[in-house]
Amino acid sequence: MIVADGVTLALGQPPARVQILHGIDLSVATGDSVALLGPSGSGKSSLMAILAGLERPSSGAVGVTGLDFATLDEDALAVARRGRIGIVLQAFHLLPTMTALENVAVPLELAGERDAFERAAAELEGVGLGHRLDHYPAQLSGGEQQRVAIARALAPRPALLFADEPTGNLDTATGAAIMDLLFARHRDTGATLFVITHDPALAARCARVIELADGRIVADRRRA
Incomplete structure (x- = not known):
């Protein structure tokens, strides 16, 4: 699913250039x-951004879902x-002028999915929000927004789900x-789950x- 070979990331220009990642080798089944x-500042989110195709490495190779990024x-x-x-982030990034149903369905519509709203409703039902489809983000608790x-x-x-804090x-x-919900959905769908955290209990x-x-x-x- 993921192969990283010698991945580095440096930001800025000399003499203020900062090396974020140093030769990361990684394979995930x-x-x-x-x-x-x-800990904070260790490079976790930067590595996730590279593996998710949101950031380009300074050097090295990245293969994800069979594609050479x-x-x-x-x-x-x-x-x-x-x-x-x-990708699930710490910040929810929901569109405030759209309902829960629209927030889930509109990206599917833009991707050309014909049954976007039906699938969105089913996914919201799957996370326990079938009764909140027409509510706006401001009408939802933090847990409901997440x-x-x-x-x-x-x-x-x-096929691959990233969760960053x-x-x-x-x-x-x-x-x-x-x-609990994320791990349950991982088990149900078979998607590869990659969680970024500073919490050893969660890890x-x-x-x-x-x-x-x-x-x-x-x-x-690997856990015994």
Whole structure:
């Protein structure tokens, strides 16, 4: 599902150039659940952005879902992500003028899906929001908004799902419920799940835990 070979990332220009990632080598199997664990500033989100095709590495090769991301231009990367990669972020990024149903359905419509609203309704039902289809983000709690964001990420039925600190804006109980939902949907769909976190307890729920420090992989272990 994911192959990274010698990936580096440097930002800025000399003499203020900052090295974010240092020679990352990584392979993730289809259907696996992986936690990328590390403190703030360790490069977790930068690595996710590269693996998701949102950022280009300074050097190295990246293969995702069988595609060589290094050979694709920005437009081709956007097409490659569509339907293949779902992303759930700490910030919900819902459109405030659209209902929960519209927030999930409109990206499907733009991708040319004929049954966009039916699929959106089914995904919202799947995350426990079948009774909130016509509510706007401001009418939803933080946990409900994050569930809409999860439904939006899952609706295209991606083979790969990234979650970058998805509970960071939620209280402990709501955050735990959101992670229960993500892992349940991972099991139900068979999608590869890649969770970025600084929480060891959350990371321990994944089958594999990769630790990042100062832009380098310092540990890689699989749960017994």
